[in-house]
Amino acid sequence: MTAEKTQVTSPHFTVLFVDDEPSILRSIKRxxxxTNINMLTATSGQEALELFATHDITMIVSDMKMPNMSGSELLEKVAQLYPETYRVILTGFADLDSIMQAVNHxxxxRYIQKPWxxxxxxxxxxxxxxxxxxxRENHTLQQKLFKQNRALKELAQSLDKKLNSKLNKSN
Known part of the structure; x- marks a missing residue:
């Protein structure tokens, strides 16, 4: 398990690369x-899930064909446990059925063909x-809009009460 950071400029964006072939991970590291991308690497699906438990991972790029847990199985688990994570499959096999299963489940x-x-x-x-x-920006803006709408609703209710109170006094 390697937690390797390169030139941190955006500490809240981290990409995890998963491949059972160390030579592929070395190529990706090069x-x-x-770049200024924070990166982590894992050589198995289990190792990747362990990294998710201890790091805030923004994106995962996983090989499709790995022993014990395929990339498709890994990405399906990531989708269930960490749905906000951007998921990319990387494979040298052009097995359309497997790719479609990964996309659907x-x-x-995105899908990237090896060699990339x-x-x-x-x-x-x-x-x-x-x-x-x-x-993330959209989510932040939606929260802000929700709070502003709630404040406007409370203000409108307060003004309505004041107006009704004045109308009742004048009658």
Whole structure:
């Protein structure tokens, strides 16, 4: 289990990469190291779930074919336990049925074919983090709007009571 951070600029956005092949994780680290993305790595689904228990993970990029727990099973569990996490499947196998199962049961946002294009991988990560940022901002704005609407409702009720009180006094 490796918790590796690279040039932290946004501490609330962390991407977890899961692959049972250390060479794949090393390749991804070389690509991500050039960015300002916080990253964690895991070599199994169980290890990934343990990291979720101790870290605030924004996005997960998981290999499809892994022993003990497939990427599809992992992402399905992540969708159930951490539904706000942006989920990406990474695979060298073009098994459409498995990919469709992952999309349908794990709520996968994106699919990347191995070998990947570095720019496509980085763009996928950037898009996922931007999507998450916008969702969080939207949630914050909705909460603010709810509070403002509640305050307006209370003000309207207060004004209504005052008006009714004045009308009753004049009658």
């Amino acid at each position: 690509i991500i190291h050039k 794990g709520g996968i946002h 294009d570095n720019q496509d991988l980085l763009l996928t990560i950037k898009d996922g983090l931007q999507f998450t940022k916008l969702k």
